[in-house]
Every structure is written in C-alpha cells, then in structure tokens.
Amino acid sequence: MRVISRKTLKEFWEQHADSEQPLKAWFHEAKIANWKSFTDIKARYRSADLLAGNRVVFDIKGNTYRLIVRIHFNTGIAFIRFIGTHAAYDKIDATTI
Numbered sequence: 001m002r003v004i005s006r007k008t009l010k011e012f013w014e015q016h017a018d019s020e021q022p023l024k025a026w027f028h029e030a031k032i033a034n035w036k037s038f039t040d041i042k043a044r045y046r047s048a049d050l051l052a053g054n055r056v057v058f059d060i061k062g063n064t065y066r067l068i069v070r071i072h073f074n075t076g077i078a079f080i081r082f083i084g085t086h087a088a089y090d091k092i093d094a095t096t097i
Contacts, residue, residue, distance in 0.1 A: 022061040
C-alpha cells in the first residue's frame with residue numbers, strides 16, 4: 001500500500017512519544033501490505049473497524065490512540081485521515097473526517 005502521509009504520523013509521535021514505535025510498526029506493515037478488501041485488514045488487525053467510505057479505524061498502542069485511514073483498495077492507496085487519543089476520537093465524526 002502507498003500510505004499518505006507518514007509526515008502526519010511523525011508529527012503525532014513527536015507530541016506523543018509513546019506512540020512512536022506502534023505507529024512506525026503500523027506504517028511498515030501497511031507499506032508492504034497488499035490489502036484488496038477489509039477482510040484482508042481484519043485478518044491481521046482483529047480490532048479494526050470498517051466505517052462508511054472505506055474508512056478503517058485502527059487501535060494503536062492497546063487502544064490508547066485511534067488511527068483512521070481511508071483506503072482505496074483498487075489503487076492501493078491509504079490516506080491517513082486522523083490520528084489522536086481515544087478522547088479526541090470521541091469528539092469527531094469518524095465517518096466524515
């Protein structure tokens with residue numbers, strides 16, 4: 001998958017140091033993944049949830065953080081739409097972000 005953009009993750013982990021290694025691990029796995037459907041993601045990430053518009057919510061660092069990624073399965077591109085604390089996630093509309 002082509003992940004757009006690592007910079008978003010980096011800026012987040014610079015503010016939340018404990019998220020750095022989990023986000024780097026997720027990025028590395030996503031980069032080499034060949035997800036063709038949500039089923040492929042769910043096989044690897046049991047806690048992942050599918051939202052409207054091919055948005056997938058990943059729990060990061062034991063659900064301390066939430067990562068929302070919009071995935072274009074046909075082109076192999078994953079767009080990072082949100083990364084934040086669980087509390088920040090509760091304040092947004094994850095289906096439209």
